[in-house]
Amino acid sequence: MTYSSSLAMGRSRFSGRNQNSVVFRAPVRKLGPISNTITLIVLACLLGLLYLTQVTKTNTFGYQISALQQQQANLQSQHQNLEVSSARLQSLDRAQNSTAAKGLVPVSPSGTAQP
């Protein structure tokens, strides 16, 4: 015997044949059409709000990505500038005209060493 059938048997003792039974039930409260509509609208608004929150949150990442990309571009630009400066500082012309080079004593080879 299941638990529910045992309950049913128990109840039958109070409602035998030719016996009236009175059941006291709480009145069913139904939502009216306006309440239904308003509830639906509110729910739809909540869902819309939730969607907008998520979209806004996702789009915020777009700004972060954009800022990071801008930062990356700036750093790359700085890197390029430094590379150019470095190459210019090491250029043959600069080395030749440097103070250090000008301080060197010119020596003309008097001849090439023979074996």
Added chain:
Amino acid sequence: MALPNTNNASATIKRVRFWYGLLTIVLVVFGIRLFFLQVVDYSHYHAAALSDQLKQYQIPADRGIIEAQDGSNVVPIVLNQKLYTLYADPVYIKHPNQVAAKIVPVIGGNANQYAGLMHTKNTRYVILAKKLSPSQNQRVLALRIPGIGTQGQDYRVYPEGSLASQVLGFVDGNGKGQYGIEQALNKQLSGKAGQVKAVTDVNGVPLPATKGNIEQPPVNGDTVVTTLDLPMQAQMEKILQQEYKKTKSQGISALIMDPDTGQIKAMANYPTYDPSNYQNVTNPAVFQNGAVTDAIEPGSSMKTLTTSAALDQGVIQPNSSFYDPAHWVINGFNITDIAQDGGAREQNIASILALSLNTGATWMLMQMSDPGHTQITAKGINAWHNYMVNHFRLGQPTGIEQGYESAGYVPPANMNDPSIDLRYANTSFGQGVQLTALQLGAALSSVLNGGTYYQPTLVSETIKASGQTQVNKPKVVEKHTVGPNIGKELIPLMQNVVTTYHNEGFSYMSFPSNYIVGGKTGTAQVAKPTGGYYKNTYNGTYVGFVGGDKPQYVIVVFNIKPGIPGYAGSYAGQPVFSDLAHMLIDNSYVTPKTSP
């Protein structure tokens, strides 16, 4: 207990029903309107919204840089840099003189000129200065002058100035490579632009929560590492500049190449130009790398190839001799030697090269025709044509990574041509045939290295944006230009030329005995565009080698129309060769002989 007022209840219900109905009608109206907006007119509004919100633009790829060899290092010779254009909107500038005075300390130049530009009427955009450096850009913007702004633009920058400018080429205003490597390898250097297609906000920032956004990053161009040796290149350019003035030439081209790989170690021309200011060049001819683009009749330096071809066919030996009548009559024309060569007498292969005998070169062609005889036949012409075109690969571009490479010209072996004998006799000593300095150098290299023609190249390796390196291995184009021993036979003959000149008083043609140096002069008549040759106008050429146990470098010099007396090859081409050979030896580029 009072009964409920049914009238009031009924009125309430009616009121509720009325508002309910009204609300329903409003919602239905809204719904219908939304249906029309979102379904019926979807395409129209979708397109209208996208046209405003959807942004599509290209992300330019960084152009690849170009590098050169510097000892064991590789150094950049072409880089990219964002420079800035300074502009003014005259409408916003109320006091041009004051604004000009503010910007002059930052960008230099003339304040009055800037003020004048800012006074320009009927325009909203006046360029005040170009190519401002990043620091100048920041300083100008920090002034916060209404109506003054800057725009960034990528430029090629050249840390070594005009060094190797004609080999490198430049990039024009449209971002396209022009001349030299920039043109030949434009596709590799350009890379591939990226693409952004996205719904953006009002500032153009892509909104990630949108379906169908596309962001394809750019693929930057390859880095090209050249075979050029930077210090060698710099010294070559200095030598060319000096000799250009000394020899009063219209131009000089020279190259130094490795005969065992085809790699170009130095290649230059004078006059030259500054690639960062290419737009100021008045004579576009200086953009050309003459060593590759200008084919000329080389004159007697061609005899090195004629000798090689004859030796390879076995129709002459290095010690062969012949009776030189001092002139041949071919197709009714005289081919003669110069008076200093001593007239008719016994000559040999060494003297053909040392004295530069045109009759000797013609005799070699005769031997290709019919050994032991002195006539030119179809057999000899076809054989020599075959050597020029198929063995030495003349008359066709070498395929070097340069823009506008010339194919040169080899006359067809057309036996129906009544002057074909004379035409081909001329080619044997370098007239009536046109070569670039590179073609001559590559052909001689193949003889000296034992018969392998390597494709001349300026690229050592390329590095992709991903970091993947692709080494440019020497490419064998022809495995047997001549037999493996022909170079060994030619080397002493060319060394003899150097010794002969030294003994004749060209003191600068003296080289230490632990190095081998050989060469050949060429003094070529210059063809008129209308036919025939100019009188008293010559080109001087020189082709030679420097090495220790074997030739390590092949040097070619083309000196265009030198303005000094004497044979152009000897007095204008040869000194350049000598300077270059001494430079290679003095700077330890050449490994001396292992045994004396």
